[in-house]
Amino acid sequence: MKILVVDDERDIQTLFEQRFRKEIKEKALEFAFAFSGEEALVYLNQHEHEKVLILSDINMPGMSGLELLRHIKEIYHKPPPVVMMITAYGDAENFDTAKKYGADDFLTKPVDFNMLKEKFKQ
Amino acid sequence: MFKIIVDFFIPVQHDKSAEYQRRVRLLAYAIVVTMVFALFYVTTSWVAGYFTGLSIMMGSWICYLILLFLLKQGLNVFKVANIFGLIGIVSIYGSIYFSGGFESPVLPWLASTPIVLLLIAGKRSGYFWAIVAVLIVLTFGLMDYLGFQFPKAYDESKEYYFTLSCQTGLVLIIFFISIVFENLRVKAYNQVTQQKEALETTLSELKATQSQLIQAEKMASLGELTAGIAHEIQNPLNFVNNFSEVSIELLDEMKIDLDRGNTDDAKELANDVIQNLEKINHHGKRADAIVKGMLQHSRSSSGVKEPTNINALADEYLRLAYHGLRAKDKSFNATMKTDYDETIGNINIIPQDIGRVILNLITNAFYAVNEKKQQAPPPPEGGILNQRNNYEPTVIVSTKLIIPPSGGQRGAVQIVVADNGNGIPQKALDKIFQPFFTTKPTGEGTGLGLSMSYEIVTKGHGGELKVETKEGEGSVFTIVLPV
Numbered sequence: 001m002k003i004l005v006v007d008d009e010r011d012i013q014t015l016f017e018q019r020f021r022k023e024i025k026e027k028a029l030e031f032a033f034a035f036s037g038e039e040a041l042v043y044l045n046q047h048e049h050e051k052v053l054i055l056s057d058i059n060m061p062g063m064s065g066l067e068l069l070r071h072i073k074e075i076y077h078k079p080p081p082v083v084m085m086i087t088a089y090g091d092a093e094n095f096d097t098a099k100k101y102g103a104d105d106f107l108t109k110p111v112d113f114n115m116l117k118e119k120f121k122q
Numbered sequence: 123m124f125k126i127i128v129d130f131f132i133p134v135q136h137d138k139s140a141e142y143q144r145r146v147r148l149l150a151y152a153i154v155v156t157m158v159f160a161l162f163y164v165t166t167s168w169v170a171g172y173f174t175g176l177s178i179m180m181g182s183w184i185c186y187l188i189l190l191f192l193l194k195q196g197l198n199v200f201k202v203a204n205i206f207g208l209i210g211i212v213s214i215y216g217s218i219y220f221s222g223g224f225e226s227p228v229l230p231w232l233a234s235t236p237i238v239l240l241l242i243a244g245k246r247s248g249y250f251w252a253i254v255a256v257l258i259v260l261t262f263g264l265m266d267y268l269g270f271q272f273p274k275a276y277d278e279s280k281e282y283y284f285t286l287s288c289q290t291g292l293v294l295i296i297f298f299i300s301i302v303f304e305n306l307r308v309k310a311y312n313q314v315t316q317q318k319e320a321l322e323t324t325l326s327e328l329k330a331t332q333s334q335l336i337q338a339e340k341m342a343s344l345g346e347l348t349a350g351i352a353h354e355i356q357n358p359l360n361f362v363n364n365f366s367e368v369s370i371e372l373l374d375e376m377k378i379d380l381d382r383g384n385t386d387d388a389k390e391l392a393n394d395v396i397q398n399l400e401k402i403n404h405h406g407k408r409a410d411a412i413v414k415g416m417l418q419h420s421r422s423s424s425g426v427k428e429p430t431n432i433n434a435l436a437d438e439y440l441r442l443a444y445h446g447l448r449a450k451d452k453s454f455n456a457t458m459k460t461d462y463d464e465t466i467g468n469i470n471i472i473p474q475d476i477g478r479v480i481l482n483l484i485t486n487a488f489y490a491v492n493e494k495k496q497q498a499p500p501p502p503e504g505g506i507l508n509q510r511n512n513y514e515p516t517v518i519v520s521t522k523l524i525i526p527p528s529g530g531q532r533g534a535v536q537i538v539v540a541d542n543g544n545g546i547p548q549k550a551l552d553k554i555f556q557p558f559f560t561t562k563p564t565g566e567g568t569g570l571g572l573s574m575s576y577e578i579v580t581k582g583h584g585g586e587l588k589v590e591t592k593e594g595e596g597s598v599f600t601i602v603l604p605v
Contacts, residue, residue, distance in 0.1 A: 009357055009361070011361055011365075011401055011405070014397070014398075014401065015361065015364050015365065015368065018365075018368045018372065018394065018398070019364070019368055059353060059445065059448055061444065061457070061458055062455075062457055062458075063455075064448075064455050067455070109356060109357075109360055110356075110359075110360040110363055110364070111360075111364075113364070113367075
């Protein structure tokens with residue numbers, strides 16, 4: 001399964017690569033990284049018709065995670081990507097907006113990687 | 123008694139200045155005192171058999187009474203004063219003329235008119251009546267020199283008595299008028315002193331309030347920052363936690379590899395752990411810097427200039443302001459562009475103060491673009507993101523080292539905060555640096571941000587804070603700091 005991680009913090013790449021090193025080694029999971037909403041859209045355009053799970057931060061400069069979500073759900077229909085949102089503020093407003101825009105799941109920072117692994121398995 | 127009579131003739135004129143009312147009172151006093159002395163003179167004339175003088179004085183007495191009523195009616199005090207002077211000088215002239223002219227004991231009374239008028243109606247009237255009085259004396263002197271025979275209408279056997287009472291009367295009238303003047307002057311002085319004390323109290327209260335407001339403004343901007351700070355600290359802390367956790371896993375794996383003798387794999391894992399520790403260190407420092415910055419912001423300014431990296435300072439506040447606003451308003455978004463001149467190096471500034479100025483300008487810029495964005499028509503439901511509207515809220519922060527033209531010793535650093543918001547209307551532009559001026563809704567802005575920024579830049583750092591704005595297109599604030 002391919003997972004696109006969208007976050008403005010570059011160290012997130014190292015972190016994910018280490019946290020999921022076993023899965024990556026076993027080729028159970030494949031990761032791609034985008035450091036802004038705009039970059040994520042570029043990636044999605046280049047990899048159309050590929051089944052991708054998107055894991056996006058909400059608070060990013062430029063296009064926010066919520067805007068990215070809205071955009072993805074409006075444009076990319078086939079195959080419909082699964083989008084999980086992550087935010088530093090686990091508040092109701094962001095949660096509601098994310099749900100309204102069609103987010104498939106909602107995580108709050110700090111991310112529990114064991115839980116995330118379970119979710120990926122599903 | 124005297125006061126009651128005077129008060130009776132003083133008109134009620136609340137619309138006039140205190141100085142005007144003081145002159146009215148003085149004039150009324152002067153006329154009443156003069157009338158008392160006129161009666162004294164009437165008596166003296168009667169005793170001295172000077173019936174011409176008696177008639178003149180009775181006539182002037184009646185004129186004075188009419189004048190008092192005119193004053194009560196609200197006739198201008200300067201007019202009344204000068205009519206009073208005219209009546210006075212004419213009646214004195216008549217009395218002198220008919221009582222021996224140049225040798226008349228009444229002659230020195232001419233002095234009273236300019237003195238009284240000077241005190242009541244001011245210098246110009248004083249000069250005028252002094253010249254008139256001197257001219258009359260000179261005329262009498264000339265007439266006497268030319269051998270003119272003045273009539274002596276009084277009983278010459280009473281000449282000693284007449285002279286004595288005239289001279290005494292003159293001394294007394296000048297003294298009384300002076301007393302009246304002195305009393306009113308003291309009263310006015312006391313009033314001014316009281317007002318001065320009241321003003322001083324108000325001023326010190328205002329100063330206290332101002333310093334409280336400055337502190338409140340600081341706290342308010344800290345409040346705006348809190349959410350941004352929380353976000354900024356949360357991220358590095360997450361990395362610290364995650365990288366340390368993952369390092370434990372890596373080290374566990376490394377132990378297994380070492381047990382199995384896979385030294386190459388173990389070395390690779392060790393390198394990963396080293397890398398992670400570096401990252402932990404990096405993110406720890408990041409959180410540390412944010413907390414330090416926050417403390418620095420809330421602390422009162424040290425007032426000490428220290429070498430500061432202006433680019434780092436500007437960037438820190440840009441991020442804090444952005445995340446602060448984002449936390450408050452989820453829909454808020456803006457493009458931040460930065461252009462830092464890396465050749466600036468460290469410059470000597472008071473970091474807390476300049477930080478506050480930058481924060482203020484950036485917060486204002488974000489506020490401006492957000493306002494404009496909210497005014498823009500809402501995106502059509504289901505519309506495509508890039509086409510939903512043409513407005514892209516943008517805030518640009520840039521720094522630049524200005525190298526002085528050849529020969530100049532001192533350069534400057536320019537910090538520019540530009541936005542593409544609504545701009546500042548011309549009528550507000552003149553006031554933006556004034557304390558308490560704000561266009562934000564009540565309770566949202568203290569109106570102190572820009573005025574304090576201006577003080578900090580100009581007075582605190584000898585720099586300049588300039589603004590260029592175009593309505594509907596945006597504003598550019600430029601801080602110029604000499605280095």
